[in-house]
Amino acid sequence: MTTKPKEKPSRFDPEPVPRRDFLGLAALGSMALALLVSAFGMLRLPKAAVSASPSKKFEVDIPDALPAGEAFVPPGRNVAVFRDxxxxxxxxxxCTHLGCIVKALPxxxxxxxxxxxxxxxxxVTKGPAPKPLPWLKVTARGNAVVIDEETTVASGTKV
Ligand code: FES
Structure with a gap:
């Protein structure tokens, strides 16, 4: 019976990686990959969808033909402007109940x-609104008026 002589390993043969080291490297690689993917995901997050709100103080040109006591609602504003x-x-x-936008009626x-x-x-003529609609500060500016939505005035204040 002859046995083959053991081949002497070449110095270019890779050394066998111990199982424990292999698992450690695999775990490290998985963590690095997860970190990379999550970093890429964060870069792709949508930008904040917050737009600058319009100023609460704005100028309004009241139409000349606006009948006395009829509401003029400037586009995009939650204000009814009257002239008498x-x-x-x-x-x-x-609305002073839960903030819906009321509709101006005659x-x-x-x-x-x-x-x-x-x-x-x-x-208030009918609930559930707890308080009356607030009157807002109006300042005359030439033929126009400036309305300040953040400043309320006493009911009946006209300029
Ligand atoms: S929000 Fe106007 S009645 Fe409720």
Whole structure:
């Protein structure tokens, strides 16, 4: 019986990697891959969808043909502007119940959400709204007026 002589390993043969080392390297590689993928995912996150809100103080050109006591709602604003013989005034159209936008009617306002009713001066005529619609600060500027949505004034204040 002859046995083959053991071949002497070449110095270019790779050394066998011990099992424990292999598992450690595999775990390290997995963690590195997960980190890379999550970093790529964070880069792809959508940008914040916050847009700059328009200024709460804005100028309004009231139409010349606006009949006395009829509401003019500037586009994109939650304000009803009125003009009568005593002056110009603005009433917020944000319902004092839960913040829906009320609809201006010929003789007041109506909230489409829960049915609150408001008189032409903003006073509550029908609940559940707890408070009247606030009057907003109006400042005359030439033929236009500047309305400040953040500043309320006493009901009946006209300029
Ligand atoms: S939000 Fe207007 S009645 Fe509820």
């Amino acid at each position: 013989t005593e002056g110009v005034y603005a009433i917020s159209t944000v 003789n007041g306002f109506e909230c489409p959400c829960h049915g609150s009713g408001f008189a032409a001066d903003g006073a």
